[in-house]
Amino acid sequence: MVNTLPPTPEEPASGGQRPFVELTDVSLTYGDFGEGLLALKDFNLSVGQGEFCALVGPSGCGKSTTLKLVSGLRQPDAGGVIVAGKEVSKPLKIVGMAFQNPTLLPWRTSLDNVLLPLEIVDPHRRRFRKERARHVERAMALFDKVGLKDVADRFPWQLSGGMQQRVSLCRSLIHEPDLLLLDEPFGALDAFTREDLWDTVKALWEERKFTTLLITHDLTESVYMAETVHVLSARPGRVIHSQRIPAHLRRTREDRFSPAFADTVHRLRQHVGHAQENPS
Amino acid sequence: MNRRKLRQAMSPWITAGGFFAVWEVACLAFDIPQSILPSPTDSVKAGIEFWPVILSASMQTLYTTLVGFFIALVVGVALGALVGSSQAMYRATNPLLIGFNSVPKVAMVPVLVMWFGIGSVPAILTAFLTAFFPILANVATGIATLEPELADVLRSLGAKRGVILRKVGLPRALPYLFASLKVAISLAFVGSVIAEMVASDGGIGYLLLTASSSFRVPLVFAALLVVGVLGILMYVIADLIERRSTRWATRGGGSL
Numbered sequence: 060m061v062n063t064l065p066p067t068p069e070e071p072a073s074g075g076q077r078p079f080v081e082l083t084d085v086s087l088t089y090g091d092f093g094e095g096l097l098a099l100k101d102f103n104l105s106v107g108q109g110e111f112c113a114l115v116g117p118s119g120c121g122k123s124t125t126l127k128l129v130s131g132l133r134q135p136d137a138g139g140v141i142v143a144g145k146e147v148s149k150p151l152k153i154v155g156m157a158f159q160n161p162t163l164l165p166w167r168t169s170l171d172n173v174l175l176p177l178e179i180v181d182p183h184r185r186r187f188r189k190e191r192a193r194h195v196e197r198a199m200a201l202f203d204k205v206g207l208k209d210v211a212d213r214f215p216w217q218l219s220g221g222m223q224q225r226v227s228l229c230r231s232l233i234h235e236p237d238l239l240l241l242d243e244p245f246g247a248l249d250a251f252t253r254e255d256l257w258d259t260v261k262a263l264w265e266e267r268k269f270t271t272l273l274i275t276h277d278l279t280e281s282v283y284m285a286e287t288v289h290v291l292s293a294r295p296g297r298v299i300h301s302q303r304i305p306a307h308l309r310r311t312r313e314d315r316f317s318p319a320f321a322d323t324v325h326r327l328r329q330h331v332g333h334a335q336e337n338p339s
Numbered sequence: 340m341n342r343r344k345l346r347q348a349m350s351p352w353i354t355a356g357g358f359f360a361v362w363e364v365a366c367l368a369f370d371i372p373q374s375i376l377p378s379p380t381d382s383v384k385a386g387i388e389f390w391p392v393i394l395s396a397s398m399q400t401l402y403t404t405l406v407g408f409f410i411a412l413v414v415g416v417a418l419g420a421l422v423g424s425s426q427a428m429y430r431a432t433n434p435l436l437i438g439f440n441s442v443p444k445v446a447m448v449p450v451l452v453m454w455f456g457i458g459s460v461p462a463i464l465t466a467f468l469t470a471f472f473p474i475l476a477n478v479a480t481g482i483a484t485l486e487p488e489l490a491d492v493l494r495s496l497g498a499k500r501g502v503i504l505r506k507v508g509l510p511r512a513l514p515y516l517f518a519s520l521k522v523a524i525s526l527a528f529v530g531s532v533i534a535e536m537v538a539s540d541g542g543i544g545y546l547l548l549t550a551s552s553s554f555r556v557p558l559v560f561a562a563l564l565v566v567g568v569l570g571i572l573m574y575v576i577a578d579l580i581e582r583r584s585t586r587w588a589t590r591g592g593g594s595l
Contacts (some may be wrong), residue, residue: 127491130491132491150494152497154495156488160486160493162486162489164507164511166513166587166588176492177508178506180496214587216587230492231492
């Protein structure tokens with residue numbers, strides 16, 4: 060029912076598609092002082108074009124570091140990071156990012172917060188004023204999809220946590236990135252809001268199929284959202300288990316309460332348990 | 340509800356009124372001689388008697404204070420932006436700036452007089468020197484405390500330093516800037532008056548010095564009251580500008 064891939068991410072992860080993100084034998088040490096903190100060691104990961112994949116693992120295992128490497132905000136000490144067929148050597152402009160903290164600018168309305176990337180990123184920046192009406196239209200369409208239409212001219216501090224996180228998601232998607240990096244964006248939300256947002260993100264992904272890397276502590280979330288779940292070991296992190304999640308397991312909210320779903324979550328839990336017990 | 344609002348609006352006036360009432364009563368009750376502590380009414384009387392002198396002196400002080408303050412504002416914001424937007428700059432300049440700030444400004448006045456002679460220039464420069472450090476420090480803090488996640492978002496969008504500064508850094512530093520302006524304007528007054536007392540031929544500081552050396556104590560207090568009132572006035576103006584431009588920082592509500 061659930062096919063478990065061997066932890067060799069060399070083989071294409073998603074139905075034979077070519078990998079869009081590929082990390083090969085990556086190592087990274089934090090800290091410039093003598094006793095550095097080894098965050099990742101011999102880390103291998105491959106994400107197919109348009110694939111939704113989740114990274115789970117014990118805390119401090121280098122999940123966020125992986126995102127920094129993929130986005131080009133950090134360079135590895137050893138190994139290669141390839142995104143969209145190119146070696147990553149500087150921050151990529153084709154990524155959208157959202158974090159646990161929505162990090163909205165309090166002096167801008169929701170709409171202006173979402174437009175921020177277009178004022179900064181290069182092909183749009185120069186023409187921003189001229190094309191503002193078109194951008195606003197696009198932002199409003201996005202707002203409509205995530206249920207924010209009525210709060211476009213409100214300020215972030217007038218919105219609930221869930222609403223702020225929706226705005227943050229829209230900001231990460233407005234420039235139509237090819238790669239979406241989500242670092243526990245649902246972590247600080249209450250359970251019901253979180254479930255709503257799962258469906259929102261899923262729907263957006265179904266529509267555009269941007270390659271997505273989701274970091275989470277929540278196994279239910281990872282199984283419900285992702286096509287492939289990668290379990291990371293304790294620090295120094297590397298992928299110790301990769302698992303495909305068949306689509307029929309996670310079509311609707313109700314599916315989360317099926318025995319097969321629970322079984323999958325349970326098995327992943329055991330792998331995370333191993334990761335906590337045996338730091339590599 | 341309305342009564343409560345009225346009481347809230349009146350409370351600063353009541354406090355100030357009470358202060359002066361206690362002062363007045365104390366002077367009367369303990370029969371304190373005018374040459375030691377004149378009562379508020381005596382001070383106001385002296386103020387009315389010498390109003391042309393006090394007016395021209397306060398205009399002079401106001402002028403040096405404001406000029407010094409605006410120089411401090413420009414220099415403080417520019418240097419603050421520079422220092423705040425780079426870790427390396429911060430590390431490199433911080434000790435020197437703290438050193439400069441620790442030097443008592445009154446000690447600089449003789450040097451300034453040596454360079455620029457008696458007059459408005461030393462007062463303006465002293466006002467500038469006392470006022471600019473809090474502005475610089477606050478602007479630098481406002482810019483440097485950008486959330487790391489937000490910095491990541493901006494960097495991954497390929498934002499240039501200048502763009503980050505304009506779109507995020509400076510707006511983010513505005514509440515810090517205004518908080519510092521309220522401190523800085525008071526400090527600029529202190530700087531001006533001190534410089535006038537050490538070396539000047541005009542201004543409230545000079546008036547204070549001449550009045551006290553001729554034992555016109557009520558006039559001294561009248562001058563002090565004027566300085567206090569001017570300080571409050573400047574503070575209120577800074578506060579008004581702040582409320583208008585950074586409503587988001589107080590989440591739309593009133594401040595202080």
